[in-house]
Amino acid sequence: MAGSLLLAWQVKNKRCLVIGGGDVALSRVHHMIKAEASITVVTGTGNVHPEIIELHSKGLIYQLLERDFRTEDLSMYEKPSNLNPQLVKVSEILSASQFEEIRQAVQDQVFAVVCCCIDDYDLSTQIYYQCKFLRLPVNIADKPPMCDFYFGSMYNQDNLQIMISTNGMSPRLSKLIKDNIARQFDGIDLNRAIENLGLLRARLRALVITKDDLTSIDERMQWIKSVTDYFSIRQWSELELSEGNADAIVRLYPSFPPREYDWWVKR
Structure with a gap:
């Protein structure tokens, strides 16, 4: 099917x-x-x-x-x-x-x-x-x-939504898979991780004024992808970025901020 x-x-x-x-x-x-x-x-x-x-x-x-x-x-x-x-x-x-x-x-x-x-x-x-x-x-x-x-069965943490669907064939199995995913993220504030990265992405769009040609857009996308991959999901969930912190980081573009997690914690 x-x-x-x-x-x-x-x-x-x-x-x-x-x-x-x-x-x-x-x-x-x-x-x-x-x-x-x-x-x-x-x-x-x-x-x-x-x-x-x-x-x-x-x-x-x-x-x-x-x-x-x-x-x-x-x-x-x-x-x-x-x-x-x-x-x-x-x-x-x-x-x-x-x-x-x-x-x-x-x-x-x-x-x-x-x-x-x-x-x-x-x-x-x-x-x-x-x-x-x-x-x-x-x-x-x-x-x-x-x-x-x-x-389908839904796993929710505010901004994060994960849907598991079996095309209507086995709702019970969907729930079992959802429960398994929930256990993997137990104790991790996924919503804060999303908010931190969403803030960086929003401030990048607001502050970085470059051409809107495909090359410039791709460069910005690659920058935010690279920064996202700096840390684990748990580490992103434990940061508390303000708009001022995010602006200071984004202004380093097209250079990258340090990869040292302590530098981010002290922002």
Whole structure:
């Protein structure tokens, strides 16, 4: 079986729909909360997981509808638009006002993803094809052929995200592999390592003014790669670089800073 295309799907502040109110729906909600999505949950009329209700009460779920799913839920936030694809050609999308209208529609009106987490096969199949008709990315829980995307096991340390996917074939194995990765990084503040290196990269872009030709860009990339390879992940996680420290290091470009770790610690 061919592998999936693993991507980081940006859903921050975008509409996401979860259909269902049980354990699987809750797991989808947790994924979306970490991604800072605007989450709508349609629970059905059965028992709703109490944590879903609690998350809504805390404002982490935008809207909680404790009722059965309705087909119109898939477009519940959409508003009439002058930019009807059936009436306007793509080549006619040229003005800033049109750009803004499209941005608002994508951000506030159209679901970025739909997750169906119910045990009704007939209804979930209907929802899948309704989403396909509306061009909405959809995941039907426990039915890999009806999934545009999968939820793998995630290892998170704020800025660091590692996803392990078995293409929906063995979620349990994904979790075992994720737990093994977590043990390897036990006691290491990976997020600080990322912040230190991210700060150096950002200050390099801000302070180093050279041509934006491919050669100059490659030189800057090679510089930051070489500096990244100076130290181990643990060593990068134990540094505390300020913006002033980073600027002093970056101003040495195109020369390299010393490789001695003590020099970096004393910055």
